[in-house]
Amino acid sequence: MAKRILPFLFFLLSTAALAQHYDFKKAEMDARKLIYSKPDSALTIIKRTLAQKGAHDTIYGNTYNIYGMYFGMKGNSDSLIYYTKKSLTYLNRYPRNKARSLMNMSIGYRNKADYNAAINLIEEALELHKKENNNVGVAMAYGELASNYNYMLEYDKSIDLLLKAIKILKAEKNTKQLVAIKQKLANTYLAKENYPFAIDLYRECLAEFKAGGMAKNYYMTLMNLGEAQIQVNDMVGAQKSLSEAVVGLEPFGDKEMIGICYSKIGNLENALGHYEKGVASFQKAMDYLVPSGSGRVVRIAGEYVNLLNKGGNYKKSMEVIALVEKLKKFNNANLQDRMVYKNAAADTYKGTNNDKEAIKAYQQTIAIMDSIADQEQQSAVEEIQAKFQTELQREKNVALEANNRVLQATMESEKNLMMLYVLVSIAIIVLILLFLRGYWLKAKLQKEELRLVESEKNMIRQQHQYEQELTNAQKEIIEEKQRELTSSALRMANYQDGINQIIDKCESNIYTKVTEVKKDLQGIIKQKDYWKQFETRFNTLHPEFSNTLTNRFEKLTKNDIEFCSLLKLNLSNKEIASLLQISHESAITKKYRIKKKMDINDDADFEKLLMEI
Structure with missing residues (x-):
């Protein structure tokens, strides 16, 4: 009996010893670090941690999160929600950890287009962050709320x-989380069609995501950059961005993101006039998106049908429409996506001479566009109205022809x-009913058009306010880059001071x-060429x-221009003299000669001119 019990006791003691030597904190840190670049490697650590016994609740809760x-x-929203819910069973007494799980769970609901559920979870997390005075957590909650409102077109x-x-x-000097917020801001600029600024922000984010090892965020940003490049007609850049993005996303197995990327490639091929390649890319997109439940x-699907x-392939268009109707995702989509889809479906019905369904789809499209009330969609409204009137007239002609045939047969028979x-x-x-119906529809469209004009006025006022806020944000970014440029110039001066020190030492033996x-000298050579760096940054800031x-x-002269660029940075004559390695009096003389060349006598006028350029 003792022989049987001893091995069992030895096994229990060994297991307990292993659990005591398992570094839970290091395992959690490693898993959290790998999850963005090598999720499968992170999964190995996750499973190993969950297999351990005797860990604290926060370890299990964080690991399930x-x-x-x-x-x-991996793009599996249902499993994301399931495991974050499981993490909450361990974290109810730990507000910070709980808030983090709530925010991750909200991403799952957002991906399923259940924006109300996602917003409720984020607001719960936001209250926990505020109670804990966790300012960074509050900022990230704001960012997640913004993503949901972006999808909702708000x-x-x-x-x-x-x-x-x-x-x-x-204020918290947290640059690590700031890049994620900048990416979300770029997404909003993309949605508002401010493509150049979106491209600049995306490129900044790409560098920071790459440096931080956040591979999936890097490829998703690259995908959005490709879309913005298509809009500014940079087809070569778009092709390069999207090709790299789709290859990079494949190892993660996120079918939704891969499908979206292929759809953007389809739009690119369409813009390049490659019809067959565009169709093939959109079909790949649907093959990924349908199983993902996105x-x-x-x-x-609306872009694909368009x-x-x-290409006149209405048979395939009808197959895609039937598939979307079967998926029953229409009501979960935002208004803009519904509009694109319904408008494309209406064109398909028109192309197949299904007049009743075409009119119905055009009516739904007009109603959706009225809800969006966006200034840029005025021309689209007019186009839809024209199509609607055409289909209505066609229906009238069909009814008239049918009645004429009946009348003719009746008259002949007598x-x-x-x-x-x-x-x-x-x-x-x-005929009277058709006429009254046409008059009623025309009056209704005119009334809706008046409502749209009023909505546009309100939108213009709001847009002016938002653009002012964005201008202030851009101004802050420019000022920050100005400070970096000034710092670069002063470092350049230190570099030149080092050379002068060597010269003084030589003269003093x-x-x-x-x-x-x-x-x-070798020590100085190893330093960066700060003057060249200054010129590059200055030309970027003031091209x-x-x-x-x-x-x-x-x-x-060129030297005069360089001197003026230092004055534009608000450097004093003494600082400029130190930077250019000239005397203070020479700097004053140089400034006087430049003003003379420009026929300017007053210093205030001279400085005002430089600041305004």
């Missing part, structure tokens, strides 16, 4: 929340005059050996400054 994040990386709320988040993170399938209609009278009366009534001079001065004042 990371388990949910793993499925988020860009004003999205921008307001993102600006709050940026302000908090800058709500984005409505918008992408392309098929363009068998029943009473029947003829009844048929003629019916035809007249039908401080060096006793050539090797000492060589050592000091038209040099050309504008040269064109307006032809007498100015």
Whole structure:
């Protein structure tokens, strides 16, 4: 008996010893670090941690939360929600950890297009962060709320929340989380069709995501950059961005993101006039999106149907429409996605001579566009109205032709005059009803158009306010880059001071050996070329400054332009003299000669001119 018990006791003691030596904190940190770049490697650590016994509740709770994040990386929203819910069973007494799980769970609901559920979870997490005085957590909650409002086309709320988040993170000096907020802001600029600024922000984010090892965020940002490049007609750049993105996303197995990426490639091929390649890319997109259960399938199906209609392939268009109707995702899509889909479906019905369904779809499209009330959609409304009137007229013509045939047959037979009278009366009534219906629809459209004009006025006022806020945010970014440029210039001055120190030592015979001079020179050589760095940063911040001065004042030399660029940075004469290694008096003389070349006598006028360029 003792022989049987001893091995069992040895096994229990060994297991307990292993659990005591397992570094739970290190395992959690490693898993959290790998989840964004190598999720499968993170999964191995997650399973190993969950297999351990005797760990604290926060260890199990945090690990299940990371388990949910793993499925988020894979695009499996249901499993993401399941495991984050499981993590909450361990974290009810730990507000910070609980808030983090709530926010991750909200991402799962957002991916399923259940925006109300997602917003409720984030608001619960936001209250926990506020009670804990966790400012970074508050900022990230604002960012997640903004993402939901962005999908819901409520860009004003999205921008307001993102600006709050940026302000908090800058105050906290948290650059790691700031890049995620900047990416969300770029997404909003993309949605509002401010493509150049979106491209600049995306490129900044790409560098930071790559440096931080956040591979999936890097490829998703690259995908959105490709879409923005298509809009500014940078087809070569878009092709490069999207090709790299789709290859990079494949290992994560996120079918939704891969499908979206293929849809953007389809739009690119369509813009390049490659119809067959565009169709093939959109078909790949649907093959990925349908199994993923993504709500984005409505918008992408609409773009696919538009392309098929363009090629006259109405049979395939009808197959795609039937598939979308079967998926029952239409009501979960946002208004803009519904509009794209319904408009494409209406064109398909029109192409197949299904007039009733075409009119019905055009009516639904107009109603959706009225809800969106966006200024840029005015021309689209007019186009839909024209199509609707055409289909209505076609329906009238069909009814008239049918009645004419009945009348003609009745008149030829002359068998029943009473029947003829009844048929003629019916035809007249039908025509009157059709006329009244057309008049009613026309009056309704005019009324809706007036409502749309009023809504547009309100939108213009709101847009002006939002653009002012965005301008202030851009101004803050520019000022920050200005400070970086000034810092670069002063570092350049320190670099040149080092050279002067070596010269002074040589003149004072401080060096006793050539090797000492060589050592000091090598130390300077290893430093960066700060003047070249200054020129590059200055031209990036003020790209038209040099050309504008040269064109307006032809007498100015290159050295004069460089001197003016230092004055534009508000450097004093003493700082400029130190930077250029000249005397203070020479700097004053140089400034006087430049003003003379520009026919300017007053210092205030001279400085005002430089600041305005």
